[in-house]
Amino acid sequence: MHSCSVTQPTVHSATHTANHKAGQVFERALNKQDIKRYSRQLMLDSVEDEGQAKFARSHAVVIGLGGLGSLVARYLAGAGVGTLTLVDGDTVDISNLQRQVTYNEMHLGELKAKSLYNELRKVNSRLNIKFKSLYADSKNLPTLISTADCVLDCTDNIETRKHINTATLRASIPLFIAAASGLSWQALNLPQNNKRIGCYACLVEYIDVREDCLSRGVLGPVVGMAACHQATQALLFLAKGFNADIKWGHYLTGNADLGSLKSFMLPPSSTCEVCHDPN
């Protein structure tokens, strides 16, 4: 296993800059460099200074660094999420380059976690980025996610997804799931602390979950659509917590060919062995 980290993230600088908004002047906790770097998102009501400061204090764990995870991690790093843990035991293969846009021919044969770590350092050298070149499983997950504010499931197999679901549920850590195959993509935000909302194991009971792009094929940008949705939802949550205007427990399906979106609410299953509480 390889792991590494770079310098601690910038959180609050002593530098204060006056900002005019709604006729008022207030003191900013962000330094000039932060304000310039993040100016486009600081304008948003969904982020603002407070959300940006929360990004800097946040820890997101990205599990699976293929077409979903490599893009998700790039967006989280760009947005200034202070601590990122990148988890994947795989290496970069030439068949990955069709959709895993953060990698290129220079990375072939390299560990994805290390390659992505190196690329993200170039994006934002002030973040605390860690990488774990291993496959997530039931044994290592509790430690991997123990200090996470949220987990992003970017894996491509149901067994690992079940382990991630169980670990986040036990730790009450919000989980953002995405998948893509063929010309469709799916996403699900699970708070993992709400008994009125089911979990990933419930979903597998309800529907025929098939997420294998190896057998079904997938168009590169369709993976990107799923990843962009997933990263957006996680960022909105990290900025505003449970006050964020996002939908929890809705299983969302996007059809890239039709340009359509469908969703249904995921209730807990009374037979789910993971989340069902008989009491």
Ligand SMILES: [Zn+2]
């Ligand atoms: Zn369940």
